Ligand SMILES: Cc1cc2nc3c(=O)[nH]c(=O)nc-3n(C[C@H](O)[C@H](O)[C@H](O)COP(=O)(O)OP(=O)(O)OC[C@H]3O[C@@H](n4cnc5c(N)ncnc54)[C@H](O)[C@@H]3O)c2cc1C
């Protein structure tokens with residue numbers, strides 16, 4: 001089983017982020033970057049399948065991605081393809097360069113994350129499926145491999161799931177929680193250093209959207225309860241008592 | 248502008264988001280609803296109250312949603328009808344097939360849209376960084392595809408549109424096959440029945456800290472629930488998850504501890520009677536839905552609350 005996994009190097013959404021001076025891009029100053037959370041689950045799932053059935057796991061990253069690709073190799077992926085292209089503004093371009101980079105690979109499945117934790121587009125995986133004319137399923141929460149086909153469960157609203165079957169090759173986008181991703185071991189990091197990380201230079205041909213403006217959303221703000229922790233607790237309990245929520 | 252809104256239904260119910268798509272369509276120009284299924288007369292009638300035209304696409308093979316078949320029939324319709332804008336709900340269904348459809352229409356796509364401005368070309372607004380920042384995206388060519396967030400276009404006008412049978416069938420069988428829908432597992436505690444919910448997010452940091460939240464819930468007479476990462480990490484069972492892919496709750500008190508307030512979470516708790524949020528980040532989007540906000544470390548606040556509740 002050969003599986004290609006897309007892995008994005010992304011800022012932690014918990015970090016302090018703002019809008020840069022140009023009013024059109026993010027200012028990520030001290031943000032901590034790591035593998036996109038959904039992609040961690042996707043890489044883990046691919047490695048588990050390989051460990052069970054044999055084969056190869058190839059990770060692909062677009063942008064300043066080296067740390068994340070190295071991490072995937074340390075987790076157990078076999079080789080990595082890095083596409084250093086950075087200028088893109090839309091998911092189309094990301095998918096387009098990935099498409100070009102993997103078009104000569106023979107694969108059984110491609111895994112992407114359901115969503116990136118920074119831009120939250122949820123597009124790249126399915127755009128790529130369309131460019132490669134592959135059957136696809138998103139928000140996958142379990143994978144069972146048969147002969148020439150795969151049965152998956154995908155998450156829909158309200159805790160329901162939908163079971164579907166797809167022929168291979170196909171593309172799946174992985175939902176968080178599908179497995180428990182492993183931690184990288186020292187052994188893994190050592191081994192990763194000997195694995196292939198190939199760089200390919202590709203630029204997209206077209207751009208479909210452009211940023212007109214970036215800003216902080218206008219929001220109604222909660223009434224703040226302030227003070228030291230003891231005062232805050234006292235005030236909150238008073239509010240709850242007042243409303244008859246506690247005795 | 249000629250706008251097509253693709254309706255959504257499951258288990259015999261029309262998703263109300265379909266009407267919200269038409270509200271937006273009516274603002275932009277001529278509104279066309281498309282409804283796909285085995286027998287969609289009932290839905291078409293409902294949609295006609297909000298659309299200039301309703302296009303029915305019916306076939307036995309369309310009984311259950313299948314992205315390949317949906318794309319197949321929509322491409323046939325759009326080849327004839329040439330839309331400027333295609334609107335699709337940003338749901339488990341819509342978000343799945345919309346990007347694929349966009350590629351095949353050679354159309355730009357913007358997902359999870361909450362605002363549209365058509366005064367100078369088409370500009371779509373959406374959040375990035377899980378709600379912390381907003382971006383206006385200029386769409387460079389038409390036709391385009393937009394997936395639309397629930398709740399963003401609630402106001403609209405009434406119409407009494409014409410229902411048209413599009414006479415379109417899938418041109419070939421799909422590679423992907425529908426097997427079945429799987430019901431959510433019933434757990435021991437039904438969090439939707441509780442008046443008081445203490446909800447923890449990734450800010451709780453570790454499985455070992457769940458007991459703190461449990462102690463607090465007990466002192467308040469409520470139950471513990473969590474955001475998705477807490478469930479993904481196995482710190483709480485799945486039936487305790489609040490949000491779009493978990494449960495929708497409306498308790499008298501929702502105490503959110505270390506939850507950022509991502510849209511997918513907020514959809515599950517925004518109608519709670521009283522929402523109190525504790526988060527160390529003053530910019531956390533949860534403060535946009537909370538009635539009371541506390542900018543602090545939850546590990547400083549929880550012990551103080553416990554102390555005072557027990558000593559009362
Ligand atoms: C307003 C805005 C401004 C932007 N500005 C820039 C910019 O200046 N420079 C820049 O380089 N990018 C920029 N981007 C981001 C870049 O174009 C994104 O990679 C692209 O939009 C994909 O969308 P996403 O990151 O939301 O991925 P999604 O579609 O949400 O990601 C889904 C999955 O696709 C895969 N994937 C996504 N991106 C990558 C990647 N880079 N490498 C490998 N796999 C990936 C992952 O598996 C991921 O889980 C910007 C995006 C937006 C919305």
Ligand SMILES: Cc1cc2nc3c(=O)[nH]c(=O)nc-3n(C[C@H](O)[C@H](O)[C@H](O)COP(=O)(O)OP(=O)(O)OC[C@H]3O[C@@H](n4cnc5c(N)ncnc54)[C@H](O)[C@@H]3O)c2cc1C
Pocket residue numbers: 013014114115139377447448449450451473474475476477488489490491492493494504505506507508509510511512515525526527528531543544545546
């Ligand atoms: C299709 C889909 C469905 C989804 N369904 C759901 C769903 O049903 N429910 C759901 O919850 N999510 C869902 N999500 C995930 C959602 O997008 C968010 O990723 C998730 O809600 C974030 O959870 P969180 O707020 O706990 O974590 P984070 O976003 O990481 O936020 C943690 C917060 O805790 C704060 N914090 C950290 N430490 C402390 C401390 N010591 N004291 C105080 N504050 C602290 C931080 O400032 C931060 O704001 C879904 C996503 C997708 C794509």
